[in-house]
Amino acid sequence: MEQKNNLFYRDTWVDIDLTQIEQNIISIKNTLPKGKEIFAVVKANGYGHGAVEVAESAIRSGVGGLAVAFIDEALVLRNGGITHPILVLGASRPQDVPLAQKNKLTLTVFRQDWLVEAEGWLDSSIPVKVHVKIDTGMARLGVRTMEEFLAMTDWIESHKGIELDGVFTHFAKADEDDQSFMLEQRDKFVQYVEALPKKPKYIHHSNSGATIKIPDDPTNMVRVGIAMYGLLPSEEMKNEMPAGVAESFSLHSRLIHVKKVEAGEPVSYGSTYHTKEAAWIGTIPIGYADGWLRRLQGADVLVGGVRCEIVGRICMDQCMILLPTEYPLGTQVTLVGKQGTEQISMGEVAAKSETIQYEIPCIISSRVPRRYFREGKDTKVINPLLK
Template sequence: MNETASLRARAEIDLAALRANVRALRERASGAQLMAVVKSDGYGHGAVPCARAAREAGATWLGTATPHEALALRAAGLDGRIMCWLWTPGGPWREAIEADVDVSVSAMWALREVVAAAATAAGRPARVQLKADTGLGRGGCQPADWPELVAEARAAERTGTIRITGLWSHFACADEPGHPANAAQLAAFRDMVAYAEKEGVDPEVRHLANSPATLTLPEAHFDLVRTGIAMYGVSPAPELGTPAELGLRPVMTLAAAVALVKDVPAGHGVSYGHHYATPAETTLGLIPVGYADGIPRHASGRGPVLVGGTVRTAAGRVAMDQFVVDLGGDRPEPGAEAVLFGPGDRGEPSVEDWAVAADTIGYEIVTRIGSRVPRVYVNESAEPAGSAHPTGGAPQ
């Protein structure tokens, strides 16, 4: 029997699609280097396998949010440049420095902690990237505080304690083409970079572009682009086009085995609260995944799923471990495949379809798929053909 045939559910991850997406994004990057962002366990796809595939396709950097994510990549044997940016006081600065991870600094407290940690690290300066808040209002140093941060960073650099390797920021509205904030942030970034360079900063990379800016704002590419969601074949926003229109292929296919098919009479209530009642005598199919697996409860009554060649809709509420579809009299065998989303080759719904059903974004749909759903990797080799194996939520 096929090793995956008996799985309750699986998230199939096509690493050939990911490599193709990375190559396509590199072509869009106007000669800039590409950072493959693998935070949040590779947006739910598995950080380590996706990082390896991205490297094979030419990504020169890997990006994570937390330092622990970056250190896990190193522990898995991934070399080359890795950057992480979401720090809190007391974080593992020394461990990151010794692992040769580029760390982001947005404030004086962070700079002082990394300088102190570098003094105890094993014979190497900290690799520091200064983050500017150019208008997102989230992480990053405000323009009014930038001169102080740059001055203290340069002082530490002169002592050999740190090396300022990058200057960077993040867009707020790049997924809205033509939004005035995009031009304003681009101008602010250029000003803050110019100031830092005037003060003697000589960064290896300047970077501002996320996935949507990589696709639509070539003037924002600078030395490096950071591609996250687009690398996984999910459109950053409906306004930018479908994955196919953007030259991308969805990497994850989420499927489950139909657990039960049964006949019910007209007027039969379905799932908690009986928000759905059968309009006529029909058959119901039980899909054994629920919100504990990451299926959004907000998609109750709307979430699409392909069963037996027909797209059905979740009937009634999505429960913790399961939901129901009205099969309209059809009787697929128990164990038949139910495809929640995928690349669309068989007419199955897309990640974007589920995002619409749950009134959210595609990012959330893929990242919320939980550890109870094994990841099954296909095309692991860089060759066109590959093998598949299931793993748990923490890919090997």
């Protein structure tokens, strides 16, 4: 896929396959009971894929709503023309309730003193929808006792301007083979739900891992994040993903310099690498300021469908690779994705980084442009540097 216009001027970019995201959602949706809604999680700029673009694709695939981490992320979607329901999963300030009302955002609540303070800010003529979060074992956000939970839900029911739209919890170990703690959390959550005299519209606990592991549980909504992008919640789940789910994110660069160096020559800062024999060394314009971190020294990239090692320390804006032969300037280099029969998966990069797949696309910085494709045709380029 060649660049057709000058929307970026450094040969490093991300390609996002929107059709694949849509297929991933449909594949996951097909495993769920009829009537169970999906809320697509597009926080952290759509896990680095682009929040508005992913949200649009998720809506095309029939999701019931979207979820983000905080109000600012929700406003990015509203400003991008998204009108679907948006659930803010994290904490919001009471004084920002009018903003949520104006933009029809659903807020997460987990403290009664928050409700009391928020009442002083809200416009009672425009009800703000809330989801009460229950802490069943994550120890992050959420009410921790039944007494606290029922006091909050009773308060909401008795006050105009606040509408109980949902209750939820979050699993701490849903992506592990051992499901005992997840099921313990689920059973505790069910006790809270059963104690409600009147059930809200949405009852949900499943993230991607739980959505795939227990698709037929009695809740009526799931929150799908990492799996929607074709990535694994954990390596333990690599054989459990629905058929048709695949990665939509690929990362590319180009050779900007190729030189022949003699045996024993140092490469990059600190001279941590020396050539073992006379070799061709290529330079590509991507570095740790782009999210391609120093710990990826020694990782492979693809050039001409062949694996080539990153040698020497990764610099802020560039890094060097060991080539099997001389390649022309401008030759494409793939850091994540496919070339011919070879592929460097997000899982491989995560393993080399000693982290999880979530982290890799999220840390590819905004100075790396995103190109979007649907059915093989380019739709747009997002380059925040040139806005």
